[in-house]
Amino acid sequence: MENAEAVLLNATIIGVGATAVMDLWAVLQKRGFGIPSLDYRLVGRWLGHIPSGRVHHDNIFAAPPVWGERLLGWAAHYAIGVAFAGLLLWVWGLEWAHAPGLPPALIVGVTTVAAPFLVLQPALGMGFAASRTPRPNAARLKSVFTHLCFGLGLYLAAEARLLFVGG
Numbered sequence: 001m002e003n004a005e006a007v008l009l010n011a012t013i014i015g016v017g018a019t020a021v022m023d024l025w026a027v028l029q030k031r032g033f034g035i036p037s038l039d040y041r042l043v044g045r046w047l048g049h050i051p052s053g054r055v056h057h058d059n060i061f062a063a064p065p066v067w068g069e070r071l072l073g074w075a076a077h078y079a080i081g082v083a084f085a086g087l088l089l090w091v092w093g094l095e096w097a098h099a100p101g102l103p104p105a106l107i108v109g110v111t112t113v114a115a116p117f118l119v120l121q122p123a124l125g126m127g128f129a130a131s132r133t134p135r136p137n138a139a140r141l142k143s144v145f146t147h148l149c150f151g152l153g154l155y156l157a158a159e160a161r162l163l164f165v166g167g
Helices: 002-033 040-052 069-092 102-111 114-124 136-164
Strands: none
Touching: 002 069, 002 136, 040 069, 040 114, 069 102, 069 136, 102 136, 114 136
16 A cells, blocks of 8 residues: 555656646747647536537537636646656656656657547547647647657656655
8 A cells, every 4th residue: 555655646746747847848839939838728628528428529619618627627637647657657666756767758758649649639629640730740749749848847857856855
């Protein structure tokens, strides 16, 4: 039980930190280059429609808003980051959190791009791997870089955890 608690605690710290790094990257892209990021309100809208049986939307912008969609979307965004950090710890072990290495973090980061390509983008009406967006290749490249940034964030958050909390 103690090991499960340690994994959950480390996944939470590392996942929240990595997601925050990814969000900082999105802010830099928007302010520095005018590149908009995903509006997590739309993720909340999508999630809010699932209980009524609506999993796929032709255009999430046309779907009726749901109560609390912004908070729901942001909460899901960070919960998914924690889950992906848990995936890293499941594959590489809790030992990775005590001696983080960059390659495993980047591997997990780039692997997680499957989630938007295969689940989120199709469900929001953007098509498989953003195929129904105005500039699919640009959207794909942005997703890959964003998830690589998340991977870098996994590493940086694990190193920060060591610095502030210890081994």
